[in-house]
Amino acid sequence: MIHDRLVEAGSVQLAVRDFGGERAPLVLLHGAGGNLAQMTTLARALREGFRVVTMDLRGHGRSADGDWSWDAALGDLAAVCVELALDRPAIVGDGLGGMVAALWGQRHPESPGVVSLDGNPPPSRVEQLPGMDPEKAAAELARLESAFDVIEASAGADIPADELADLVERQRMAARDMGANEKVWIEGFRRNLVHTREGRTSVRPSAWTTSQLRELIGGLDLGPVYAATTCPELVVLPTRNAPEQESFGELYTAYRDHLVEQVRTAGRLRYLSLADASSAMVIEQPAALASVITGFLTGER
Template sequence: MSPTPATVDHTIDTGHTTIAVRDTGGDQPPLMLLHGAGGNLAWLSVLAGHLADRHRVVTVDLPGHGHSGELPAWDWDAVLDSLDAVVDTLGLTDPAVAGSSLGGMVAALWATRHPTCPGAVSLDGTPAPTRPEQLTGLDPAHATAELGRLHAAFTAMTDAMARPVPPDQLAAIRQAQLAGLTRHGGTEADWTEAVTRNETTVAGETWLRPLPATLAALRPAMDSLDLPGLYRAARCPLLVVLATADLPEQLPYAELYTAYRRWQVETSRAVAADNPLVRVQPLDVASHAMIAEDPAAIADLVADFVTR
């Protein structure tokens, strides 16, 4: 029996920034896992554990997150270039790619660049809605008003993140983040690194990553994505997994998100009818936090798709 490979952390210089990765090693087919906005590679540890017996799993801190460096400017091509540098440096041959939320958007973009990729999986890789026409079934005026409410909530959240953490509030913030993660499953030990890995010190003050410059660039970058067009441009097998349930934070906007999910399913399935490389799968009783809610089932879904 071959010895179990040791998991190793690397920092890879891409020429434009540094990318922190965690590599389970071994000679199984490679799979890169990508986290969501405001996350880091430790958010993927439980999911990676369920995949490590079938894949050489490489989890990545996306630029501006975790222990990775900042990009001179966040844009999708620069992010993909950084991941190409990871693949080249680690000697990964045609890795499959799966990502959650922001990472799912990157995985879908990867599918447009890498035709020999065995499979890319977007796990609810959808930005928040921005236009009334994305809210199927809602009156346009009502849709506009609901989008205004949602936009105001996101702006308040971004403003709160774009300042250092007062020292007397750091412990409470950590505990609140842990509570938010463990409510979906797993133990405090599973998620502790996920909380602390995004903390950084700037001029003697504690900040939570992503820092203001990346925050300011991320939201318009996500809002600018044409998801149906992106799926239509896929050049390798692409699985689009869609949430069907609300997060607790989404409940005040339940009508909006129900309409948005309806639009996602309709437009994605229309693309899949034209592009045989695309498969769309709404996941029953799964929210945007699906990788935490049922990591074993998500691992099976990913592995089954990318090894077909």
């Protein structure tokens, strides 16, 4: 049985979906701008071997807003684990959720394992782009920052009522293009919509949350985190660009080389470059990821 519930984490109420079962607990964390619905297909693929729980991170989906910090996110995760009696859960996160998973692993050596699905900050320094001409690399990084500025500026903007139906239809088309479960995709889209009594509609996360996340993620250095982690840890890396990264193709290709070198030299950390996968791997290859995660956490791989 699947149950949706709310969990209190201090002043922030968190939306949680429990897929049930009596097996070892596993918590799935979504990426920035997403919500728990976007982890549904992966959760279903994993529920045969685990008790799977998903949650909306603060400021996303049906969870309340609250100041964002890594400590706050880890506190939210701990509150969910306590409320649902999840003893020594494995943590698997996508994107932003992968960064939270890595930090959880650093602080919880007793964890049976953490898995990061491309949980990496975006490139921000020339030295992270091996093989690129330094001058071109600097120019591309500046262009990327400008693109992020545009995204941040549009975060939380109102959607005119007469445009909402067309926007939903475009989401359906995007789901078909990605080969994703259309029902799950639309649930994920609708779950981030905010409707006010005044008849206004906007998309979460808000501009406030987006700004906080951008600053937090930009300041995160995972090298020391990996070095200090003693519980089993797996990082799954993409091998190609997502559609939205194509205009920065050379930059992201170079950055993937940097990430491989970073995890390759991180001691106990294990990593996998997933064939034909982009940063949208949770949507593209849920069955393959479920197999990788299960094998890693059960010691079969």
